Amino acid sequence: xxxxxxxxxxxxxxxxxxxxxxxxxxxxxxxxxxxxxxxxxxxxxxxxxxxxxxxxxxxxxxxxxxxxxxxxxxxxxxxxxxxxxxxxxxxxxxxxxxxxxxxxxxxxxxxxxxxxxxxxxxxxxxxxxxxxxxxxxxxxxxxxxxxxxxxxxxxxxxxxxxxxxxxxxxxxxxxxxxxxxxxxxxxxxxxxxxxxxxxxxxxxxxxxxxxxxxxxxxxxxxxxxxxxxxxxxxxxxxxxxxxxxxxxxxxxxxxxxxxxxxxxxxxxxxxxxxxxxxxxxxxxxxxxxxxxxxxxxxxxxxxxxxxxxxxxxxxxxxxxxxxxxxxxxxxxxxxxxxxxxxxxxxxxxxxxxxxxxxxxxxxxxxxxxxxxxxxxxxxxxxxxxxxxxxxxxxxxxxxxxxxxxxxxxxxxxxxxxxxxxxxxxxxxxxxxxxxxxxxxxxxxxxxxxxxxxxxxxxxxxxxxxxxxxxxxxxxxxxxxxxxxxxxxxxxxxxxxxxxxxxxxxxxxxxxxxxxxxxxxxxxxxxxxxxxxxxxxxxxxxxxxxxxxxxxxxxxxxxxxxxxxxxxxxxxxxxxxxxxxxxxxxxxxxxxxxxxxxxxxxxxxxxxxxxxxxxxxxxxxxxxxxxxxxxxxxxxxxxxxxxxxxxxxxxxxxxxxxxxxxxxxxxxxxxxxxxxxxxxxxxxxxxxxxxxxxxxxxxxxxxxxxxxxxxxxxxxxxxxxxxxxxxxxxxxxxxxxxxxxxxxxxxxxxxxxxxx
Ligand code: 26Q
Numbered sequence: 001x002x003x004x005x006x007x008x009x010x011x012x013x014x015x016x017x018x019x020x021x022x023x024x025x026x027x028x029x030x031x032x033x034x035x036x037x038x039x040x041x042x043x044x045x046x047x048x049x050x051x052x053x054x055x056x057x058x059x060x061x062x063x064x065x066x067x068x069x070x071x072x073x074x075x076x077x078x079x080x081x082x083x084x085x086x087x088x089x090x091x092x093x094x095x096x097x098x099x100x101x102x103x104x105x106x107x108x109x110x111x112x113x114x115x116x117x118x119x120x121x122x123x124x125x126x127x128x129x130x131x132x133x134x135x136x137x138x139x140x141x142x143x144x145x146x147x148x149x150x151x152x153x154x155x156x157x158x159x160x161x162x163x164x165x166x167x168x169x170x171x172x173x174x175x176x177x178x179x180x181x182x183x184x185x186x187x188x189x190x191x192x193x194x195x196x197x198x199x200x201x202x203x204x205x206x207x208x209x210x211x212x213x214x215x216x217x218x219x220x221x222x223x224x225x226x227x228x229x230x231x232x233x234x235x236x237x238x239x240x241x242x243x244x245x246x247x248x249x250x251x252x253x254x255x256x257x258x259x260x261x262x263x264x265x266x267x268x269x270x271x272x273x274x275x276x277x278x279x280x281x282x283x284x285x286x287x288x289x290x291x292x293x294x295x296x297x298x299x300x301x302x303x304x305x306x307x308x309x310x311x312x313x314x315x316x317x318x319x320x321x322x323x324x325x326x327x328x329x330x331x332x333x334x335x336x337x338x339x340x341x342x343x344x345x346x347x348x349x350x351x352x353x354x355x356x357x358x359x360x361x362x363x364x365x366x367x368x369x370x371x372x373x374x375x376x377x378x379x380x381x382x383x384x385x386x387x388x389x390x391x392x393x394x395x396x397x398x399x400x401x402x403x404x405x406x407x408x409x410x411x412x413x414x415x416x417x418x419x420x421x422x423x424x425x426x427x428x429x430x431x432x433x434x435x436x437x438x439x440x441x442x443x444x445x446x447x448x449x450x451x452x453x454x455x456x457x458x459x460x461x462x463x464x465x466x467x468x469x470x471x472x473x474x475x476x477x478x479x480x481x482x483x484x485x486x487x488x489x490x491x492x493x494x495x496x497x498x499x500x501x502x503x504x505x506x507x508x509x510x511x512x513x514x515x516x517x518x519x520x521x522x523x524x525x526x527x528x529x530x531x532x533x534x535x536x537x538x539x540x541x542x543x544x545x546x547x548x549x550x551x552x553x554x555x556x557x558x559x560x561x562x563x564x565x566x567x568x569x570x571x572x573x574x575x576x577x578x579x580x581x582x583x584x585x586x587x588x589x590x591x592x593x594x595x596x597x598x599x600x601x602x603x604x605x606x607x608x609x610x611x612x613x614x615x616x617x618x619x620x621x622x623x624x625x626x627x628x629x630x631x632x633x634x635x636x637x638x639x640x641x642x643x644x645x646x647x648x649x650x651x652x653x654x655x656x657x658x659x660x661x662x663x664x665x666x667x668x669x670x671x672x673x674x675x676x677x678x679x680x681x682x683x684x685x686x687x688x689x690x691x692x693x694x695x696x697x698x699x700x701x702x703x704x705x706x707x708x709x710x711x712x713x714x715x716x717x718x719x720x721x722x723x724x725x726x727x728x729x730x731x732x733x734x735x736x737x738x739x740x741x742x743x744x745x746x747x748x749x750x751x752x753x754x755x
Contacts, residue, residue, distance in 0.1 A: 002031065002070065004077050017081040024083065025061065025091040026152055028074065032064045033156070036179035041119075042187045044754040045259060045269060048113065048120030051248045051282065052275035053241070054103025054224070055110070055124050055191060058575025059092045060154050060178070061085070062421040063111070067181045071421075089576075093151035096130030096574055097193075097224060099533075100495040101601055102314045104575065105382075106275055108601070111414040112739040114182030114189045118753045123248040125240060126155065126176050126193035127224040128201060132209055134533045134572045139549035139679060141534055141542050143209050147201075154178045155193070162250040164243050167334045171196055171217065173247050183416050183439070194247040196220050209536075229537050231328070238281075238324060238332045245282035248272070249289055252308075263294045267307035271751050274376070276314045277322040277368035283309055283375045284339035298342070302375065310378035310750050312409070313369065314598050316386070316394045317499065322368040326360055340366055347374055356397040373398045373405070378750045380409045383599035383620040385640060393644060409746055410623055411599040412739035415442055418605045423583040425463040426609065426731070429456075442738035447728060457724045464586070464610060464727075471584035481568055484525045488717050491581055491611070492589035493531035493573055496541040498697040499596035502530060503544045503687070504706055505589060507699065509551055509567055510669045511662075511707055516561045523718045527566045529581060531573030543687040545569065547670060550679035578605070585611040586723075587713060591706065593697045594618045595640035604737035610727040614713060616702065620737070628733040632726045636709040637702035646698075654695035663703055667691060 007027045008016040016024065062085055065071040075085055098104060106122060113120040133144040160175040178191040200218040204211045211219055213232035216239050226240075227233050249272075256269035272282060283305055290301035315321070330337035344359040347370070351357055359370045373379050373395070379402075381387030387408035391399040399406055420427045420439075430438060433456060434446035450456035468485055475481040483489075494500055509528060516522070530548055534541035552567040570577055588606030590597075590613055597619040607613060607624055615621040616637040625633045638646075646652045657663055669675060670688045691699060717723050735741075747753055 002073055002077060004028075004031075004074070005081075007031065015081075016077075020091075021083065021088050022091040022151075024078070024088045028061055028065070028088065029092075029152055029154070032061070032068065032070075033154070033179070035068055035070075036064070036181050036188050039179075039181065039186065039188045042114070042117060042189055044119035046119070046751070046753050047252075047255065047259075047270060048118065048751050048753055049123050049248060049252050049270065049272045050106065050109060050113070050120060050275065051123040051245065051272055051279040052103070052106040053124065053244065053278035054098030054275070055095075055106050055122055055193075056098030056100070056103030056575060057095050057107040057110075057178075057191070058104075058417070058579075059089055059094055061089050061092050063417050064181060066416055066421055067111070067115075067183045067185070069184060091151070093148040093153060094130075094574055094576055095148050095153070096146055097124070097127055099131055099225065101599070102276055105314075105411055105601055108412065108414040108417070108739040109743060110180050110189065110191060111182070111416055112412070112743040114180045114185060114187075115414075115416075115740060116743055116747070117182065117185055117187060117755060118743070118747060118751075119189075120751070120753065121189050122180070122191040123244070123251065124191070124193050125221050125224075125244050126195035127221055128199055129209075129223050131224055131533065131574075132536070136545075136549060136569070136571050139546050139553065140683075141545050143536065145204060145209050158192075160251070162247050164246045165335075166216075166239065166242070166332060167330075169217075171198075171220070171243065173243070175247070175251075192251065194221075194244060196243075227536065234324070234328055235332055238328055241278060242281050242285070242333050242336065245279050245285050248279070249282050249285045253289060253294070263290065263296060264300070264304070266290075266304050270308050271753075272309050273746070273751070274309060274311050274372060276312065277372055280311075280322070280368040280372045281336060283371055284336045284343065287339050287343075288335055302343070302346070306375050307377055309372070309376040310380075311369075311372035311376045312380050312382065313386075313390060313395075314382055316389055316598065317596065323365045324368070326364045326366050329366060340371065343371060343375060351401070354397060354401075357401065369395070370398075373402065377405065378407065379405050380407045380750070381598065382409065382411045383623060384408050384410060385595075385617075385622050386598040386619060389595055389640065389644070407749055409742055409749075410620055410737075411601050411604070412737050412742035413601055413604045413608070414739045415439075415608070417579075418582070419608055422579040423463075423467065423609055425466055426583065429459060429463060430731075438735070442735040442740055444732050444735045447732035451725055451728060454721075457721060457728065460610065460728055461720065461724050464584070464724075467583040471580045474580045475568070475570070479571070483527045483529075483566060483568060487525040487527040487566070488586050488714065489584050490526060490528045490587040490589065491531075491585040491606070492591070493529070493570075493578060493581055494600075494602055496532045496534040496538075496544055498540055498544070498699070500592050501697065501699050502532070502548065503691065504591060504699040504703060505530075506544065506547050506551060507666050507703055508707055508710055509548075509555075509565075510666045512565060512710075513551070513555060513558075513561055514665075514669075516564050517558075522564055522714055524714070525564050525566070526714065527568065529568045529570060531570040531577055531581065533573065540687065540690055543683045543690075546679060546683045547687055550675055550684070553678045554675060578602070582606055582611070583609045585609065586717065586727075587611055588613045590615040590618070590621050591637075591702075592616055592618045593643060593702075594638055595643045596697065597621075604734065607730045608734040608737065610731050612713070612723070612726060612730060614709060623736070627736050628730050632729050634709050634713050636705040638698075643698070652695075652698055652701065654692055654698075654700045657700035657703065658692050660704065662707070663700060666703075667700070
């Protein structure tokens with residue numbers, strides 16, 4: 001018995017049933033903090049530092065209660081007092097300390113690292129404002145600063161602090177920590193977020209997200225990914241990155257010394273996994289610290305560092321491969337720029353004619369991935385196909401030199417959050433049918449025995465219906481949006497990007513709208529839900545949002561079509577919204593242009609929650625199809641080889657597809673008078689022009705096939721029993737995508753931590 005009532009009296013001098021959600025939240029926060037504070041840290045000679053610019057942890061209360069084994073008890077006590085965890089959790093601030101996939105992956109990994117009892121902490125920055133809050137006005141994306149630190153949080157201030165020497169001044173850090181308990185584990189790890197006491201939110205201009213980018217002492221950890229459209233913005237990002245890695249490296253070295261390292265043997269004590277290139281400056285920073293503060297000579301420092309750092313690549317989009325002008329690095333931290341020049345000389349001596357692997361190019365630009373590959377011991381991709389593309393195309397020059405450094409680690413998701421916390425009814429269903437061993441090994445294949453069990457299938461349908469109701473209530477309560485509770489729920493949620501092809505789904509909506517207008521009424525009403533933010537400087541992505549919102553309004557106002565088709569764009573999509581949307585979905589849209597989505601992890605969450613996937617042969621979709629069988633997904637579209645080849649030969653012209661009979665009227669509708677009545681001509685014209693002249697991410701190339709497959713999916717849904725059977729098969733085969741499996745592979749092949 002936790003006796004929350006006693007705590008209510010002691011803390012607020014009131015009965016639990018009289019407290020506000022915010023007060024109950026505070027009680028539970030304190031309860032969890034007390035428990036985890038009393039738990040020992042994971043131990044081991046070697047320790048992992050998972051360093052990342054993003055940790056998209058989302059709300060932590062349910063997840064922590066679950067991992068500590070307190071979830072059921074708390075839920076019961078709250079129910080007795082007329083409330084629920086879902087309601088109480090609304091009082092928790094959402095830490096949106098990330099953009100999307102890479103940041104959420106880091107959060108799932110922390111959960112799994114702790115659950116496997118491994119000695120490993122997360123290291124990052126404590127941004128005072130997370131990713132902007134998105135809202136819509138006149139069918140356009142607008143911004144509000146995300147003031148998550150206004151509420152009581154999980155952060156605990158530590159007394160750890162380091163000096164970070166920039167060129168012009170030295171700053172002193174403050175470390176905040178969040179305990180990370182594993183599932184049913186006696187020990188905890190930590191997420192360690194560095195900050196600066198002098199940060200000052202008052203420099204943000206009233207009513208905007210702009211601020212003076214030159215006031216480093218006041219702005220350093222103010223925002224995640226501050227606007228980098230000008231030079232000061234770029235410099236600020238370098239300040240941020242260096243601040244993060246210098247603190248991380250000092251922490252790792254200090255803790256290694258405390259465990260007995262003599263520095264020469266640092267690699268026996270420390271492994272640093274860098275999450276994409278954003279923390280790459282940790283390589284020259286280790287060299288700097290080892291040479292200037294620990295008396296190691298340059299050559300040995302480079303060797304030690306090489307044995308400590310491992311690199312994960314999350315993207316093959318060339319515009320996302322980080323590059324910085326050497327002059328900018330020099331302006332922020334001259335010592336680091338000088339070390340990078342030395343590292344570059346080593347590589348240029350070794351590979352004089354192999355320019356593709358040089359660190360500094362002829363224009364004086366520093367290629368961060370080159371540093372990470374040459375001066376780390378491991379590089380991995382995040383899905384099988386992605387790793388093959390890295391080896392054979394994007395990073396082939398490096399692969400030729402270091403084949404042994406390359407490996408694949410297909411991403412995974414934590415089942416604690418994405419099944420147990422987000423979908424308790426499905427969790428119970430699984431327990432009742434196959435017992436609870438899956439909670440340890442993620443093996444759900446025993447569910448296959450119920451493939452033809454009518455009772456089990458009925459039960460599964462009932463659960464999906466309940467989750468749809470919960471989503472419908474949530475959308476109604478938070479946004480006044482009403483969705484048809486009996487409709488098929490079709491969802492695309494992810495960052496807005498041309499390569500993810502939200503615009504292709506928008507084109508399908510235009511097609512379907514006209515079909516319904518022509519009297520071809522779908523058997524079941526359709527709700528298509530989008531969610532996702534566009535980078536503030538990404539014009540076309542914002543135009544795509546505008547197209548979808550305008551379409552949504554047009555359809556809403558069309559009395560012939562509205563009863564059969566609804567388009568919803570959920571504003572401010574984040575981890576908490578995903579927890580409502582994913583358990584309610586029937587259809588998972590994974591329609592990126594083949595070769596462009598490194599892995600995807602939303603795809604795995606949908607599968608685990610029983611949605612069927614419409615997919616291109618991209619990222620981890622390929623492995624989903626492999627696990628579940630092609631007959632249980634809906635694949636379509638050109639292969640990654642075809643696409644890679646088209647880019648290589650400049651062989652794509654959208655006009656070739658635009659001219660087709662079925663496609664032209666769909667695309668032309670973007671600039672029709674009907675849609676212009678809801679949209680802004682400038683935006684719709686710009687998008688139309690781009691799609692018909694450039695279409696760089698080839699939305700038109702797969703449109704015909706996409707329309708056909710979507711029609712098939714909706715038809716198949718009419719056979720509810722067979723649909724539910726295939727939904728069960730998807731759930732049963734999702735075990736491979738547990739992040740526990742991914743982390744076990746990282747540990748076996750890269751980290752080698754004791755267990
Ligand atoms: C680039 C240049 C300069 C500054 C920042 C960046 C930058 C920032 C964020 C580049 C990339 C990101 C984020 C990448 C990301 O989230 N990638 C996603 O990672 C997931 C986890 O591995 C994959 O599942 C997704 O496929 C991938 O898109």
